[in-house]
Structures are given as C-alpha cells and as structure tokens.
Amino acid sequence: MRSRALREVRKNxxxxxxxxxxxxxxxxxxxxxxxxxxxxxxTHINRVGIAKIEIGLRxxxxxxxxxxxxxxxxxxxxxxxWRRGVPR
Numbered sequence: 408m409r410s411r412a413l414r415e416v417r418k419n420x421x422x423x424x425x426x427x428x429x430x431x432x433x434x435x436x437x438x439x440x441x442x443x444x445x446x447x448x449x450t451h452i453n454r455v456g457i458a459k460i461e462i463g464l465r466x467x468x469x470x471x472x473x474x475x476x477x478x479x480x481x482x483x484x485x486x487x488x489w490r491r492g493v494p495r
Contacts, residue, residue, distance in 0.1 A: 417463035421472060421486045426461040428479040428486070436479075444478040 429436045436444075438457040445452050450471055452460070459465035460475075467475070476483045 418465060419460060419463055419467045421467055421475070422461045422463045424481075424486045424488070425457070425475055425479065428481045429461075432479065441478060445474055448474050448478060450474040 425441075429438070429441055438454045438461075441457055442452055442454045452471065456465055460467055472483055472486060476486050479486075
C-alpha cells in the first residue's frame with residue numbers, strides 16, 4: 408500500500424536514476440558527497456534534498472537535471488530515460 412501511495416505523489420522521474428548513478432559511481436558517492444559536488448558546480452541541494460529526489464518527494468528543476476547529470480557523470484537523456492540500464 409505504501410509504494411502505491413508513493414507512486415501517486417511522485418514528483419520527479421529521475422530519482423531512481425540519480426540513486427543508481429550515485430551508487431554505481433566509482434568510488435561510490437554518498438548523498439552528502441553528491442550534495443558537495445553540486446555545490447561546487449553552483450547548485451545547492453543538501454543531503455536531505457538528494458534523499459527526497461531519490462525517493463520522488465522533491466521536484467527537480469530543469470537546470471538541476473543538467474547539473475545532476477554533470478555531477479554524476481551521466482547523460483541527461485539517461486537520467487530522463489524510463490528504461491533500466493548502465494549510465495552513459
């Protein structure tokens with residue numbers, strides 16, 4: 408029931424991809440390390456914000472998608488893709 412309710416309130420489509428890219432990166436990134444990378448690129452999303460993005464509770468602006476892709480070293484199209492797969 409909880410997952411059904413979460414799907415109904417999901418505010419982004421990239422959250423699961425952000426999590427995958429973060430965990431697949433070498434070395435693996437923590438949410439705090441990703442937040443620090445974003446800050447160094449001029450976009451301030453704290454660790455809690457990253458967590459909310461990953462579970463779909465936070466909207467993601469278009470410019471944030473661009474910076475997230477850069478910080479995670481993946482393409483914007485991969486972040487926005489619905490298919491499962493390795494980051495490119």
